[in-house]
Amino acid sequence: MLRGLSIKNFALIEELQVAFDSGLITITGETGAGKSLLLGALGLLLGKRADLSSVKDNTQKCVIEGVFDVKKYGLTSFFEEEALDYEDQTIIRREILPSGKSRAFINDTPVTLQSLVSLGTRLIDIHSQHQTLEVTTNDFQFEVLDALADADREIKSYKRGLELLKQKQKEVDALITDQENFTKEYDYNAFLLNELEEAKLKPGELQELEAQYDQLNNIEEIQERLSGSVAIMSSEEIGVSDQLNTIKNNLSKIESYSGPLQELSQRIQSVYIELDDISSSLHDELEKLEADPEKLEQISQRLQLLHNLQVKHAVSDIEELIVIADTLRQKVSKTESLSEDIEKLKNEIITIQSQLDEVAEKIHKKRNKALPLLIKELEDILKALGMPNATFQASLELQEKYLSNGKEVLTFLFSANKGGAFGQLKKVASGGELSRIMIAIKSILSRYTQLPTIIFDEIDTGVSGEVAHKMADLMMNMSKNLQVFSITHLPQIAANGQNHYKVYKEDIQNTTITQLKLLSDEERIKEIAEMIGGKDISDSALTHAKSLLNSASN
Incomplete structure (x- = not known):
């Protein structure tokens, strides 16, 4: 969970410090106000490449620091492997120096960008309409299915066995080469x-x-x-x-x-x-x-x-x-003894394969049982999100080959329209459809596994009316189990945030800077009314804004 964010000398942000709570956090603001700057700063914390052009004053150091509550994520092994001090309240800091060089720190210990990426992916999950292709990958689809199948223990056992199998196969290959x-x-x-x-x-x-x-x-x-x-x-x-x-x-x-x-x-x-x-x-x-x-x-x-x-x-x-x-x-x-050693290793490999086959069969049974449940839940959520005809076809086929997470090939096909042809998600689903599928999947996952903080970046573009309310409900339900940020243009979602922040620009001493502030109850009413009716706030827009806030609090 992201507890606090500090940004200094980054793009249009001169200096910003903000604390965050759990639950659903909504962020609003006019187009161009600087919402993308927040994501850019977070991206640096997650290990993205630094660029001196993003520094506001290139004669001064740019510093971005995030405070994360990591005690629920089971990260002690990561900290041990990286030789880092573990703290429940972990601080990640990124600095861009005037020379253009950048430095990264975890709990004040210098780390590589690779280490930052490895930790960052476990702390924050950012989604936008342009970043939903993950849902089309087979690995991600298996990850979702396995969460529902409750096959984590069997999959870990399978992966350990597969690693041992690869090691033994490598040994026997080396012996055969030696023998030759x-x-x-x-x-x-x-x-x-x-x-x-x-x-x-x-x-x-x-x-x-x-x-x-x-x-x-x-x-x-x-x-x-x-x-x-x-x-x-x-x-x-x-x-x-x-x-x-x-x-x-x-x-x-x-x-x-x-x-x-x-x-x-x-x-x-x-x-x-x-x-x-x-x-x-x-x-x-x-x-x-x-x-x-x-x-x-x-x-x-x-x-x-x-x-x-x-x-x-x-x-x-x-x-x-x-x-x-x-x-x-x-x-x-x-x-003279290599033939005996090779034969011994081959027998060990046969034993490991037999054990892997048993575990793979258990995984297959669990997945087959969970697959219809996953399809039903997805279709139900998508209907609520304005896709009444969205349907999936999925099947699992056992293979002889040992794959990374089992012995199955998952076929996951989608059709958005009645009587429409089924096809792979990446080929037949539009950007808006992928966005809704992604939020539906994340909603399901949040009930079965501990997810990192999720940031939805205007994933609700093109949504309105009752669908907007349903999307807001989904985010609210997800936020019961994890921290959810939603950068949104929808008043229905903005009103559901337990905390509502506004990004805005202001001119100070002939310099334009971006600010972020936590809105009070009165300020929220005004902000949501503007989102409903524009700058010229009408009484009906105010009434509607109050109604949305009252509904969200009940």
């Missing part, structure tokens, strides 16, 4: 994997093999040099060990004569022990050495295999080859 791609590479990947697995790769193996190869490939030189070293160590004539032993014995005999000699004797003793241990180790290494051409060939072939694999896969060590083997193993395994 992997299948093309499967043989090659399997060949590469088999080649690496047959190589029985081990971390650190390359370094070990290279050391063994170096030893076996140079066995003769190693043996020759070890033998020479052993000979030098152990020769009876000039062997290092015998020579060192002689020195050790000489020192041991004189070591008691002085401290330094004793220290030298101990040091030579240590050298002798170490040298003796080295000599034993040289003997051991020499005995272990054995030429093995066959093993050398095996190691050479193994090294060549590993080298070829490294070159083939453009890596520098075995550890990288092992990683490649693991990756290939995953690809091959995934390719």
Whole structure:
């Protein structure tokens, strides 16, 4: 519900602040007085594009602010999704700067125009003779039918199922694409994997093999040099060990004569022990050495295999080859398991489709039951609105395809005249007929669902007499459940407003500005009398105006 509107520096409006109540609010004024400016300002609050040309003084900022009571609209999830502070009294503000840039705020938090549009459509519904084509769309017709069918729970369940179905179908399509791609590479990947697995790769193996190869490939030189070293160590004539032993014995005999000699004797003793241990180790290494051409060939072939694999896969060590083997193993395994995964998903899809079919059938039954009721209510209201021969033909046909809100196609045909051919609303209904159909539908909807504030912008053009009274009654009944604005030229509707505002122009200091004021009882009588008889108000026009107001209040 729109609780308040503030407009500053917009078109012919210098500054305007107005509070609104619930119920039916009527707005009147002469043609050109500025009623469209109010809708233009509201349009900006609802997310329409801003234009610097609509600013009264383009050196100053234009500010439009609306206060909305939103507690009945169930909008907490919207505020959570948009990361906005929720307030029962929500304030929407739109600013147009002198630079031409515009800014939008919800509860003082900057938002995008898309966010503003998303919230605005849930707060205000504007209708004029030029904006009634919505009634001709299949989505809107389903929305009306579903309100009467009380199928909201089933439709929400269906939409959740449909979303899950689309997700699963997307997953299976992706797996099938993967399968096609992997299948093309499967043989090659399997060949590469088999080649690496047959190589029985081990971390650190390359370094070990290279050391063994170096030893076996140079066995003769190693043996020759070890033998020479052993000979030098152990020769009876000039062997290092015998020579060192002689020195050790000489020192041991004189070591008691002085401290330094004793220290030298101990040091030579240590050298002798170490040298003796080295000599034993040289003997051991020499005995272990054995030429093995066959093993050398095996190691050479193994090294060549590993080298070829490294070159083939453009890596520098075995550890990288092992990683490649693991990756290939995953690809091959995934390719082999994709068929199973695809089959599993397809079975899930069949289950979801079965559940969707059950819910769609429930929706179909409810809609079929509500459809005759909707047609009867529409035809009854339209007869009261001066369309006695208006008739509808409607049918629901189940489809195999899963549609956005069920599995049905709704055919909704209209004829305005007796014996006239039935056709689609957008093709056979005039603008005035669409206006009356729209107000009839909104009247029905207001009894079954919580609608946002509705603004009827001169939707009553071309209406008069008893039909005008019926239209006023419709608006009054609607206003029991929601806030209704009617910008009107009809005195019958103006008189029914719980609050009556007048839009007018006045000249202040050589400047024309648009004003909006709430009329008192006396001012309402005068305004309605002018709507009946023109500027020169007659006694009969005053009497008629009072009569209309009295009838409306009773």
